[in-house]
Amino acid sequence: MRERRSKHRCSQGTSPFQGSQDPPVTHIVLFSGGLSSFESARRVIERYGRFSVRLWFFDTLIEDEDLYRFLDDSEVALGVKIERFAEGRNPWQVFRDERYIGNTRTDLCSKILKRRFLKRLLAERYSDRSSVRLHFGLDRSEKSRIAALRPRWEEAGYKVSFPLTWKPLLNNNELRAVPAQFGVEIPRLYRFGFVHNNCGGACVKAGIKQWSLLLRCFPERYLWHENNELALRSHLRKDVTILRDRRNGGTRPLTLRELRVRLQGSGPVPHNACAVLSCHNVAALDGMYGV
Numbered sequence: 001m002r003e004r005r006s007k008h009r010c011s012q013g014t015s016p017f018q019g020s021q022d023p024p025v026t027h028i029v030l031f032s033g034g035l036s037s038f039e040s041a042r043r044v045i046e047r048y049g050r051f052s053v054r055l056w057f058f059d060t061l062i063e064d065e066d067l068y069r070f071l072d073d074s075e076v077a078l079g080v081k082i083e084r085f086a087e088g089r090n091p092w093q094v095f096r097d098e099r100y101i102g103n104t105r106t107d108l109c110s111k112i113l114k115r116r117f118l119k120r121l122l123a124e125r126y127s128d129r130s131s132v133r134l135h136f137g138l139d140r141s142e143k144s145r146i147a148a149l150r151p152r153w154e155e156a157g158y159k160v161s162f163p164l165t166w167k168p169l170l171n172n173n174e175l176r177a178v179p180a181q182f183g184v185e186i187p188r189l190y191r192f193g194f195v196h197n198n199c200g201g202a203c204v205k206a207g208i209k210q211w212s213l214l215l216r217c218f219p220e221r222y223l224w225h226e227n228n229e230l231a232l233r234s235h236l237r238k239d240v241t242i243l244r245d246r247r248n249g250g251t252r253p254l255t256l257r258e259l260r261v262r263l264q265g266s267g268p269v270p271h272n273a274c275a276v277l278s279c280h281n282v283a284a285l286d287g288m289y290g291v
């Protein structure tokens with residue numbers, strides 16, 4: 001465990017169930033490793049007390065190294081251990097097994113490595129579904145996602161909440177400032193300009209802009225994904241890709257290799273170009289646990 005260095009410990013709220021092993025409701029925060037999940041966890045702990053709160057993290061095995069530092073620091077600052085789970089495969093292994101490459105329309109990786117795994121864990125650990133409240137890191141700007149997600153979990157018998165919709169509402173800059181108040185440095189991907197801290201910045205739901213940023217900041221990581229895509233295309237014998245090229249009014253598959261060659265055009269993309277970009281819309285892709 002890292003040395004405790006937070007300026008403030010998270011308020012633990014009032015918990016009438018301290019000392020009891022079975023609080024009436026267990027509050028589970030889906031802790032993705034991003035800024036939204038930090039603030040969601042902080043709010044839930046403040047409201048319900050840390051003894052009834054669980055923080056669950058689902059590892060896709062392609063996370064940025066600094067995410068684990070953020071988890072370590074966050075659990076010290078928040079005073080609640082972050083339980084870490086891994087299905088055992090990374091997204092590319094899922095795509096190969098399912099014979100389908102994830103993309104902006106179909107997040108098979110999230111469905112299998114996070115949502116389906118979450119359901120399984122819940123079923124194993126909580127026979128009484130009404131004793132569980134799930135907390136998701138979506139904010140008010142994501143009303144359609146909330147509207148789609150809430151009824152599905154409620155129909156399955158679970159209570160759901162969205163702590164970032166509780167007052168006070170925070171803008172992105174305010175959200176970004178919260179971890180520092182607890183002595184926790186924000187995940188480095190935000191500093192590099194990424195909009196979330198999932199899958200090492202290589203999300204199949206992100207578009208060309210973010211993959212271009214990945215190439216600038218982590219060229220080796222980009223190449224690893226590029227090679228995985230090429231290998232799976234060859235294995236499937238299909239013209240399928242993560243990205244689509246929508247130039248000239250049409251749409252066609254765009255491989256990561258083609259994008260890299262296009263971006264490098266007159267030479268390699270500068271390795272340190274990422275450092276000058278600023279963070280924006282940090283909550284947009286955080287918390288991908290819709291059913």
Ligand code: SF4
Nearest residue numbers: 109110198199203204
């Ligand atoms: S962050 Fe993106 S790539 Fe990673 S599991 Fe979620 S949808 Fe898939």
